[in-house]
Amino acid sequence: MSRLEAGSHNEPMSYPTPVNRPATIADVARVAGVSVPTVSRVLTGAARVSEQRRRRVEAAIAELAYRPSAAAQVLASRHSKTIAIVAANTSRYGYAEAIRGVEESARAAGFVVIIVVVESERAEDVRAAADAVLRQSVAGVVVLKFDPPGVGALKALESVVPAVALSGIPEPGVPQAVLDESGAAAALTEHLLGLGHRTVHHVRIPPSGKEDGRTTGWRVALQRHGSPIPPIEDVSWEITTAYEVGVRLARDPAVTAIFCGNDETAMGVIRGIHDTGLRVPADISVAGFDDHPLASMFIPALTTARQDFAELGRHGTAQLLALLNGESPLALETLEPPIAIRESTAPPSGRRR
Amino acid sequence: MSRLEAGSHNEPMSYPTPVNRPATIADVARVAGVSVPTVSRVLTGAARVSEQRRRRVEAAIAELAYRPSAAAQVLASRHSKTIAIVAANTSRYGYAEAIRGVEESARAAGFVVIIVVVESERAEDVRAAADAVLRQSVAGVVVLKFDPPGVGALKALESVVPAVALSGIPEPGVPQAVLDESGAAAALTEHLLGLGHRTVHHVRIPPSGKEDGRTTGWRVALQRHGSPIPPIEDVSWEITTAYEVGVRLARDPAVTAIFCGNDETAMGVIRGIHDTGLRVPADISVAGFDDHPLASMFIPALTTARQDFAELGRHGTAQLLALLNGESPLALETLEPPIAIRESTAPPSGRRR
């Protein structure tokens, strides 16, 4: 540590070099007895350095516990090793899992992740998020395009910074990884229809745009079967709204099968049905979506579509990294969620119609 | 935009100023007809600028869609506006909620959040996380000290960078926000004992250290009542392990009440009990912990302790911000989780002993 003071001869003598100032590249160079650029070269591998000097530099780095400043590196090299995740939410199941997937892949590739929340789809919130991203000089962005704020953020960023979207609906444009929700939603609806239900009601979670893949798949399957299309029940992310919808639907004798936008909603709906005295699936069948970790523990275990959000995040990140490498990645990568038939769906009882 | 080229007279004429290069402070200064430091002054508010110039600068900023580079600001000012969240996991319920709380408060205070995952408690993983944090020149860190990796990361960082811990056990040392788990765990255990159970079994989730607050509270309550202390059942984060423990405990006729380390585990345990043909709470009572959003929707609804992780995150962040402001915050801030008695606990049936 005293060696850190070696270069301080022309500093005011009043106080010595602060002992805890983190070491800089100049400190390393001094200790190793080489020039600053040489240290930089061993750091970045930009050019060859003689074995002997490399060793001295590495020793000095270890001795000083030196860590290059990311900020300085970005400034000088104009290359950033951070990527931003832009999302409207960070803690709900699908979101959190997707973020986990992105973080894992990013870290594995030596990137650091910043997380930028878009509060709403209002222009000012979208702008605030975009500003935050752009000020950070990130290498690229992964946008969770699961909802209107996500859509807005993507629009604001796609032309300014390398971006990939994670989404539930394939769409031309930006590179994206998509979990094909509409196919799985249709399969689930058809499963219910195949059980003998005359139609399937739908409880919709806040959609990403005009209509999301889950709702579309449901509608398409009903149309294909010539089944009537009942009015959609909307819920918020607040699970009690699902509970209330469950209570309401249970009171309508025409309801025998319900397809819910996600598993949490399905659990709320089932609980609502349960509290009216009806049974799932004996009286009413309920299907969820996502295969939440608790879906198979719920009583009854949920019939649902298996969505691997973490995998989605990993794929998206891989695409972004490819993009940054100049490889032009497939603009679209689709994962097909398989469906899991469990206990919450069964043939209609006949007691209802 | 042509004004951007005003300063490029001595550049090679071969190609014009790249049109999409983001504007720098120098561009703003040129367009506004002021010096660079003046622009900096209106940006940071570090000194007064005449009304007239301030307007011109603001107009130029808007015209050029200028956003100061965070990296350059950090480098020049030695003050960072980013804080790091260090955590072993980002997507499990308590973790995700705590992260959400931190992010919200940080954003409200104008900070950007980077997320650093400590893979395990192994020295190399801890070091990797600490390195990542330190290279980013963050203003401070919030460490989720919920598990051994978190404990390790905190140890590695606390003396190097302003840090606060989020935890379940009050501990002297670093400033921290704590959810007093042991009190709530004891209350839950006492609730079960009060119902007439001879003792309470415990299913432990991966603990943060030797023993976490949930386990301690349980043990203390049993001791206080002079109840026998049954061997602890351990589960991993994988919910199927909880299921298996449920099956196993159901087969032991001595088991009439179970206190689980968290709600997900409780649901797995209940499902396991259910699949052996026994009923909760009729045959066995089960209590969870956390008040997961699904806890009240589960059938039976879970008796549990209400933990507000997001609030914990907000408190921790507030402490960190105070610390950064030089105000020395309370080194310890404790939130008391109240308990919620619901359907999954009841008096013993007498059919078991």
Add this chain to the structure above:
DNA sequence: GATGTCGATGATAGCGCTTTCAGGCAACTG
């Protein structure tokens, strides 16, 4: 009228790095 005082401004010097660029040296040519 000479002298301070003060607020607003710009010139200048870095922050900690990477990136030219030119030099030095050894190993090859012919």
Add this chain to the structure above:
DNA sequence: CAGTTGCCTGAAAGCGCTATCATCGACATC
């Protein structure tokens, strides 16, 4: 042995900002 090569190396410049300092009027003071 002069004339290339080619590889390492350090000097110097500069990334986009902020901090420090000197300057310059305008105004107040004696």
